[in-house]
Amino acid sequence: MEDYNRILDDILHTVNSVDTPGNVASYIPELAKIDPFKFGVSLQFVNGETYNAGDYDERFSIQSISKVFTLSMAIQCIGDKVWDRVDVEPSGDPFNSLVQLEHEEGIPRNPFINSGAIVICDILLSELENPKDDYLQFMHDLQGSDKIQYNEEVFKSEKSMGYRNVAMANFIKSFKNIHNKPEDVLDFYFYTCSLDMSCVELAWCFQLFAQHGKCAPDGTLFLEPNQIKRINALMLTCGFYDESGEFAFRVGLPGKSGVGGGIAAVLPGEFSIAVWSPKLNEKGNSAKGMHALELFTTHTEKSIF
Numbered sequence: 001m002e003d004y005n006r007i008l009d010d011i012l013h014t015v016n017s018v019d020t021p022g023n024v025a026s027y028i029p030e031l032a033k034i035d036p037f038k039f040g041v042s043l044q045f046v047n048g049e050t051y052n053a054g055d056y057d058e059r060f061s062i063q064s065i066s067k068v069f070t071l072s073m074a075i076q077c078i079g080d081k082v083w084d085r086v087d088v089e090p091s092g093d094p095f096n097s098l099v100q101l102e103h104e105e106g107i108p109r110n111p112f113i114n115s116g117a118i119v120i121c122d123i124l125l126s127e128l129e130n131p132k133d134d135y136l137q138f139m140h141d142l143q144g145s146d147k148i149q150y151n152e153e154v155f156k157s158e159k160s161m162g163y164r165n166v167a168m169a170n171f172i173k174s175f176k177n178i179h180n181k182p183e184d185v186l187d188f189y190f191y192t193c194s195l196d197m198s199c200v201e202l203a204w205c206f207q208l209f210a211q212h213g214k215c216a217p218d219g220t221l222f223l224e225p226n227q228i229k230r231i232n233a234l235m236l237t238c239g240f241y242d243e244s245g246e247f248a249f250r251v252g253l254p255g256k257s258g259v260g261g262g263i264a265a266v267l268p269g270e271f272s273i274a275v276w277s278p279k280l281n282e283k284g285n286s287a288k289g290m291h292a293l294e295l296f297t298t299h300t301e302k303s304i305f
């Protein structure tokens with residue numbers, strides 16, 4: 001029987017003893033204020049056993065991890081029609097790249113790069129009467145309380161500086177793959193990215209992907225197992241942008257990162273795990289977070305491979 005408390009404590013000490021290079025995201029000015037030395041982890045098995053270490057209870061900006069939740073909602077709304085609007089291939093380019101859109105007629109490579117998530121937000125804007133409220137309600141249902149909220153400072157900060165996303169939304173609109181006004185789509189997209197969540201809350205919400213579509217608080221089926229299979233496959237192949245291969249190679253779990261320094265991942269049928277450490281490597285993924293997850297799957301031999 002593994003002593004997971006000890007394993008997580010050992011990982012915490014190991015990652016904290018290495019002077020990991022990297023920088024806190026600064027292109028969203030509000031994120032530059034975060035203490036770069038934070039580190040938290042929460043491991044939650046599908047039977048409810050939970051193990052935590054470090055700053056596991058402190059909330060941080062989930063940023064691109066939101067892309068998994070908005071994709072889940074879009075699939076709930078329109079099912080397979082989502083795939084007429086976004087592709088399912090790794091991009092091999094940075095998360096905020098525009099280059100492929102020009103040759104691929106405004107169809108983003110996948111829903112986990114910015115262009116793909118912006119199209120997903122456009123779908124939700126067309127389908128939902130109150131997209132922001134419905135998104136927050138989706139998160140509250142997943143988490144089983146109404147504690148998760150958006151961070152207004154982060155939202156405004158990104159909205160005031162998000163020039164590249166503005167260019168991207170307008171460019172996609174020129175190919176007619178955005179149906180609403182680009183400014184409305186971006187207002188919703190920035191909102192989805194600006195939620196603050198802790199490692200415990202994230203790992204709990206990621207039980208959806210560990211439990212084949214069941215919502216952890218009450219066991220309701222939110223998505224079909226086959227839809228979760230696809231989302232998990234996309235997390236494995238596209239969840240870390242142009243570092244997805246490296247993450248699969250080193251960690252071996254489907255997961256999703258955000259520039260707030262969070263990473264959430266799952267071993268389907270077994271556990272979800274969320275880590276947070278704000279310093280990012282050059283690809284925009286949490287440097288210590290990746291290191292911690294690599295240590296975890298290597299030591300426990302718990303990966304999908």
Ligand code: DON
Nearest residue numbers: 063064095193257258259284
């Ligand atoms: O749109 C952006 O640039 C941010 N709101 C989210 C980017 C992000 O988290 C990419 N992560 N690695």
